[in-house]
Every structure is written in structure tokens, then in C-alpha cells.
Amino acid sequence: MAAKNPLHLLTSSLCKRHCPSPYRLAATLFPESQRRCSSSNSRWKQRQGRDMFARDAKVQGLKSRAAFKLLEMDSKYRLFKPGQTVVDLGYAPGSWSQVAQERTRPNGRVIGIDLIPAQPPRGVATFQGDFLSPAVQKLVREFIARTGRQPAKKTEAEEIETLSYIDKERHASEEADGNGSASVDVVLSDMSAPWDQTSGYTSNTLTNPYHRLMNTSGVAFRDHAGSMDLCNAALQFASDTLRPGGHFVCKFYQGSEDKKLEERLRKLFGKVSREKPESSRSESRETYFIALKRKAGVLVEDV
Numbered sequence: 001m002a003a004k005n006p007l008h009l010l011t012s013s014l015c016k017r018h019c020p021s022p023y024r025l026a027a028t029l030f031p032e033s034q035r036r037c038s039s040s041n042s043r044w045k046q047r048q049g050r051d052m053f054a055r056d057a058k059v060q061g062l063k064s065r066a067a068f069k070l071l072e073m074d075s076k077y078r079l080f081k082p083g084q085t086v087v088d089l090g091y092a093p094g095s096w097s098q099v100a101q102e103r104t105r106p107n108g109r110v111i112g113i114d115l116i117p118a119q120p121p122r123g124v125a126t127f128q129g130d131f132l133s134p135a136v137q138k139l140v141r142e143f144i145a146r147t148g149r150q151p152a153k154k155t156e157a158e159e160i161e162t163l164s165y166i167d168k169e170r171h172a173s174e175e176a177d178g179n180g181s182a183s184v185d186v187v188l189s190d191m192s193a194p195w196d197q198t199s200g201y202t203s204n205t206l207t208n209p210y211h212r213l214m215n216t217s218g219v220a221f222r223d224h225a226g227s228m229d230l231c232n233a234a235l236q237f238a239s240d241t242l243r244p245g246g247h248f249v250c251k252f253y254q255g256s257e258d259k260k261l262e263e264r265l266r267k268l269f270g271k272v273s274r275e276k277p278e279s280s281r282s283e284s285r286e287t288y289f290i291a292l293k294r295k296a297g298v299l300v301e302d303v
């Protein structure tokens, strides 16, 4: 039922005629006074517009306004298809995973990883851990290998069925080490280095983990450098797990090093774009790399 499906509601109720942006909601959700498009650049209206994303997210049952960024990127670049495997790095509180889960139905699978504990969105497998830790990355790769799709060809499936337990373990471990076939279709990274927690210890942390940690320090260089480390870790993971033709989306904070990252991405992927979604706050330096169609046979170590 459409009414029970937040993302269906979201996409089906776009106010296209008045607002070319895919984010305005229709009359069913907001009164006319709140639906009008911004026609001037006044600060008040800009602020109202921005607040709409947070409000819309709440109304739609989305875990955060960040969902709109991924929805915009997906509508422009067609990132998702039914049945895909998506890894969502820095998933908490979970709105990107919600979008990915919805867009890869049926038979898709979404795996989220985050430093902080958060209630996993329905149907999403999650890990809590620091993705910069090689041990955590290995755990995730092993999980993907062990819970992978069933082989499409019957003969291959039969072949695996006849393997001994030890052979099956070896098979999974080879995949986890990156020696087996890459099986991930899309790697998303919205990670941003969290600041030390100073308050909110008594809040409802699982359902609203955002209140626990800020995601930027406010120091441009520090945010940039931290984001480059996270992007590089995400890219290494994508290089190890992404199938040829797969896509990679990565948040970064602009700075002196992002050009180098872009050059590496261009060697690994067929098409690379920079994107600042409309729903990303204009005062934030966050930007996204969208890298499409991973090239076969090129590894990050080679570029």
C-alpha cells in the first residue's frame, strides 16, 4: 500500500509543476502556505526551505533529511536496481539505507556500518564498528561473502553444494580477502568523522543517534583531512568488493586533496562527477563524488 510506504509517498507526491526539485511535497501532506516554492532568496525563505527537508523526512518516516540527498543523486544517476547488494558506510541513523533498501527491492540486500549504535532500518543488516579498522573491514567482507547471492547457474550451485565444509569456508574466506569474485553493486559512503561526545548521554540513543555526535569539527582543514581518510578507506573497500560496472558514492569536505582523489576515481571508474545535492545545506562544504561503472581489472593499488 502506497500510504504505508514512506518512499513511495515521497516519490509519488512530488510537487513537480510548481517545484522542479524532487523534494517538495504535495497537498496531501502540507497546507498550501507551506508548499509554495521559494521565489526569492530571502534568508527567511531559504531557512524555511531547508527546514522542509527535516520536516518532510519526519512526515515520510525517513530517519533523517539526508535521505533526500541520496534520492536526488539516484534520480540523476540511476544508482540502484532491484536485486542489488549495497554497502552503506556510515549508515546511522539510517535514511540512506532506507532509500537503498527501497530502491533495490525485491531481493536486494543492504549492509550498513557505523561507529555508533543505531536501530537498523527494517531489512538492513548492520555492523557497529570503526570502518577505518582493517579488522572491521574484514568482518564486513566476510559477511558479504558468506551471505552472498545464490549462484545464478544451477551447475555452479550444485558444484558448491558438493563442496566440503572446509572448502566452503575457504571459498568464503577467499572472497572476503578480495581474491574471489566481487559481488557488491553499490558502495555508499556518507561517513564524516564524528566529534567527541560531550552531551546527550541520557537521550534515546538508538532511535536518535544524531543527538549524540556532531559530524564536523567546524575546522575546514580538519574536516577535509578526516574526510579524505574516510574516502580512501571507502575506496579501498570498493576496489576490493565492487563488481565491474558497480557504482561508488562518497561524501567529502572540499580541500586541497580532493583533486587527487578525483584523479584516482577517474582511473577506476568510467564516469566521475561532483555533486552538491540541493538538500545539502549550502553553508556546508560537503560534496559528493559519484563514480559510475567500475572498470574491470583495475585496482586502487594500481592507480
Ligand SMILES: C[S@@+](CC[C@H](N)C(=O)[O-])C[C@H]1O[C@@H](n2cnc3c(N)ncnc32)[C@H](O)[C@@H]1O
Binding pocket: 063, 064, 066, 067, 089, 090, 091, 092, 093, 094, 095, 096, 097, 113, 114, 115, 116, 129, 130, 131, 132, 190, 191, 192, 193, 194, 213, 215, 230
Ligand atoms: C552524516 S552521518 C550519515 C547519515 C546517513 N547517511 C543517513 O542517511 O542516515 C555520518 C555517519 O558516519 C559515521 N562515521 C564516521 N566515521 C566513521 C567510521 N570511521 N566508521 C564508521 N562510521 C563512521 C558517523 O558515526 C555518522 O553516523
